[in-house]
Amino acid sequence: MILRSVLAAGVALATLGGAAAPAFAEDVTIKLWSRADRSGPMRPGNIVDAADTLNNMLAAAGSDKVVKVELIETNAKGFDADALDLLKAHSVGDTPDIIVAAHEWIGAFAQAGLAANLDGHIEANPNLYGDVIPALWESVKFKGGRYGIPQDSEVRMFFLNNDMLRKAGKSDEFIAGLSEAVNAGEFTMDDLCDLAAEVKNSGASELGIVHRPNVGPDFQMAMASFGIDMYNDEEARLQITKSGLKDYYTWLKSCVDKGALPADMTTYSWDSVHAAFRGEKAFSKFHGIWNLGAQLEAFGIDPLDGDAYFNKITWINAPAGKKGGTPKNLSHPIVYVVADTPNKDLAAMLVALATQHVPNTKHAVGTNHTPVNYGQAAMPDFVTKGWGLVAGVPLLEYAEFMPNHPKIGQYNAITFQGVQAVETGEMTPDEAVEMVIEELETELGEDVIILD
Known part of the structure; x- marks a missing residue:
């Protein structure tokens, strides 16, 4: 209606x-x-x-x-x-x-x-x-x-709990250098998986990394880290690379095998995902900047005290899939x-x-x-209340966007089937790749290019 x-x-x-x-x-x-x-x-x-x-x-x-x-x-x-x-x-x-x-x-x-x-x-x-x-x-x-004209923007990131890193024996110097190491391509997705497993195995956290439990754009940030460019601008067609998809699914399996990622992650409710990080059970979560307000409330931090928040939480882009690569973000x-x-x-x-x-x-x-204009960072409301949004703007340098294609929803749903299959152990990464490629070709036809 x-x-x-x-x-x-x-x-x-x-x-x-x-x-x-x-x-x-x-x-x-x-x-x-x-x-x-x-x-x-x-x-x-x-x-x-x-x-x-x-x-x-x-x-x-x-x-x-x-x-x-x-x-x-x-x-x-x-x-x-x-x-x-x-x-x-x-x-x-x-x-x-x-x-x-x-x-x-x-x-x-x-x-x-x-x-x-x-x-x-x-x-x-x-x-x-x-x-x-x-x-x-x-x-x-x-x-x-x-x-179109951008009306608002956002950044998505991996949130890391610094208190858990300290409890696991990591120094403040290590914590302070994480973001720079990610942006320099020195700290990779495998390093993140290893770090999450280390924090969990030390007893500093109950869970390693949590992610959204259902299909959605967050996963495109991780896929892009493994070299998956989803869109051919000249032909206005979606595309996928088998090798990149295999690397991505292999990373997921590795994280599950190491205990860094719950095998039943895709059966969680959204409330459970949020509660895991805000309740300080999970070391890391990847989602979006709009979580900031709820995190401040859950952690009991003054909404105007950005220093206290960033003493507790670190934001990083999705690290590169391989050393020397480029980190990724999604807006x-x-x-x-x-x-x-x-x-x-x-x-x-x-x-x-x-x-x-x-x-x-x-x-x-x-x-x-996050703002759509650079100058908004100097606006009084941003200076006093929007410190977190200002901090998020630099991450936009590495931002990618969902392809402006009418079948991107189907594309996301099919690739998510592979996420579920690999994390639960229903399929190996190789089997998941074959299944996803076959489904993409069947459902999307000429709208998708298989690159290798």
């Missing part, structure tokens, strides 16, 4: 500097499609607020236009379900002007003729987009063009998509205004998301 409510965007033709409002106003309604998401109310809210600013600008210029925002708020349980509902609506001509979406759906939206190419808009407004963190533009590209931005409608120019300007430092900071600090 879709709930519609018309939100009047500010006073009719508010004025700047005493500019007179035209006698006859022309209302322009911009339709905004967004999930009802308690974790990100400012995603649509910033667009609604931006209409106030745009109306002031229009009035000052003597325009007779008044922009209003009609919020189409859906009750979809996730971004995938929401995107499918949107594509159905578009197919029958019910197309909104702005969409709040997960970035990996951009390819499907572009292919459906829904998303507008925004390269011209971005290039024509350098003062509005010049401070966007460059890596984030990669998340909105499809066949070389930009079909999963939510984006604004402007539809190819008659109102796309005004819609794009609303998105540009909502992307600026002040409104984006309200969202980012309130929901533990």
Whole structure:
């Protein structure tokens, strides 16, 4: 069911500097499609607020236009379900002007003729987009063009419990040097597995590493560490390498065999995964920066005391699969998509205004998301409350993004079957590779390239 409510965007033709409002106003309604998401109310809210600013600008210029925002708020349980509902609506001509979406759906939206190419808009407004963190533009590209604007960003990492490292006999110098060693390619995924096993076997922890129990993008960070490049930009097709997949599954088996990773990890509930790390049973967890708030509460750390937090917890990128390699990170931005409608120019300007430092900071600090603009790190709220988000920005240097391909969900689900099979001992890494490759070829057909 879709709930519609018309939100009047500010006073009719508010004025700047005493500019007179035209006698006859022309209302322009911009339709905004967004999930009802308690974790990100400012995603649509910033667009609604931006209409106030745009109306002031229009009035000052003597325009007779008044922009209003009609919020189409859906009750979809996730971004995938929401995107499918949107594509159905578009197919029958019910197309909104702005969409709040997960970035990996951009390819499907572009292919459906829904998303507008925004390269011209971005290039024509350098003062509005010049401070966007460059890596984030990669998340909105499809066949070389930009079909969206990053709305927020995130980083995913391995959280390590420093207290457990100290209990296992590791020095503060060792702990302080871990992140640098990872980024230099000196500390590998195998080293991490060995370290987790060492901490567990010393009695400093009950568990080594925990990860999400179900299919999801986190695993792509680990896969990328083993040289798996999932997307061919030129052909706009998914791809996989058998050798990289074998290395990845072999690493998982090694971690299970050493006791660093629970064999039944994929049977855990999400509550159990969170409780394992926050309850200080597990040495390490790989997930996302949005866990910060819950960790501070669980550890009893003052939310303003970043020094106390980082004395207890270390963040590292996913280490390289082999010595001398490059670490990896994963960011999963939510984006604004402007539809190819008659109102796309005004819609794009609303998105540009909502992307600026002040409104984006309200969202980012309130929901533990990293900023989309470099300058946000100097905003007062980031300085006092967002120290963790500022600390996460350097990790974006190593960030990769889910491919903007409509079948990435199937790809993830199939490769996760291999994770389950290897961790539980149902299959060897070689058997899991063969099974996954066969399933990818069967289900994805021409949409996937098998590289070796």
